[in-house]
Amino acid sequence: MGIDFKRLAKEFGTPLYVYDLDYMKKQYRELKSAFEGAKSLVCYAVKANSNLSVINTFANEGSGADCVSIGEVKRALLAGIKPYKIIFSGVGKSDSEIKEALELKILMINVESEEELKRVEAVAKELGIEARISIRVNPNVDPKTHPYISTGLHENKFGVDINMAKRMYIYAKNSQNLDPVGIHFHIGSQLTQLEPIAEAAEIIADLVRSLHAINVDIKFFDVGGGLGVVYDDEVLINTQEYANAIKRAIKGLDLTIVCEPGRFLVANGGYLVTKVLYEKRNGNKRFTIVDAAMNDLLRPSLYKAYHKIELLDKKEGEESKTDIVGPICESGDFLAKDINMPPLSSGDLLLVHSAGAYGFTMASNYNTRPRACEVGCEEGECRVIRKRESFEDLIANERLYLKA
């Protein structure tokens, strides 16, 4: 890695997101090569980190993109992803988003309900075209992950059940304006066990066999994203075993495997550098107040997610437990709880690890806090890839109607 975080903090200020783009490329290549021997398309899940330079890093590797809004589709295109490698997913696409996606000639729209299928058909009819679609099937498999990032059970809002999917495929096959080319499932995120994905892949591959038997010509087998990463001491799914399980599931079928990794590609290539502002005690409880907050990195507050935090300077003194908290007026505003740190003082720098996925993309302006600067490092050079927001940026769209 060899990134000089202290120098970057000095030059660009804190809080600061730093991305190791070389690491991200390495992750892409590892996954892509695991699928060797099969037709495959890796579509980076833009929601994980949608900075244009990050997307462009994957575009240069030949990646496609998995997008969940027309904004993400436009980002992907702007960053150099080819339209025929873009998938548009999500449970709530508006008519105008569907229209724009069809006009942009993306690979396929991933449909998540019967009503949506009819909407896509109607919009395609208006445009006088055939819309390439896939259907997100909910295989009702427990992914054994955090409930907030579990998506493949019937109790989750995503996709349709198998019987409904079959009806929708038959409807689409008979429609003049729909071309059902793909099938999709995504059972959850931060998956660390192979069995649930392998089981879901088998279930969906069987469905493809029955669809092929009735001449529904599915070509793309989209297994979603979800590969887990190490935040703490997780034991991960081996990428080759993951790819092999999918190849096994579709044995004998002429399909292109599509996968949509987000976290796997970017999480451990990202860091959040933050500066200590104060230390305080409330009774026996120690708090370290830093300049990054839940508006910069929401995952600890939202999911009680663990992020390793490293002190960038060696400090003398006995370690004791402290909560690393931000300046936001919420008790839920913390980056870590009860971690060991030596006594810290104003100006000390902390490095929050594994912050490349669902970090900046979930950032907000809560408490009128400008979003952090983002820096991308590649082959020994670090550049600003998104400048720090200013107060003026924050209020640019507001209008003040002063009463006399």
Ligand SMILES: Cc1ncc(COP(=O)(O)O)c(C=O)c1O
């Ligand atoms: C449909 C779909 N594909 C891909 C992803 C990316 O997931 P991950 O970052 O866990 O790989 C998500 C995440 O929510 C998703 O919903």
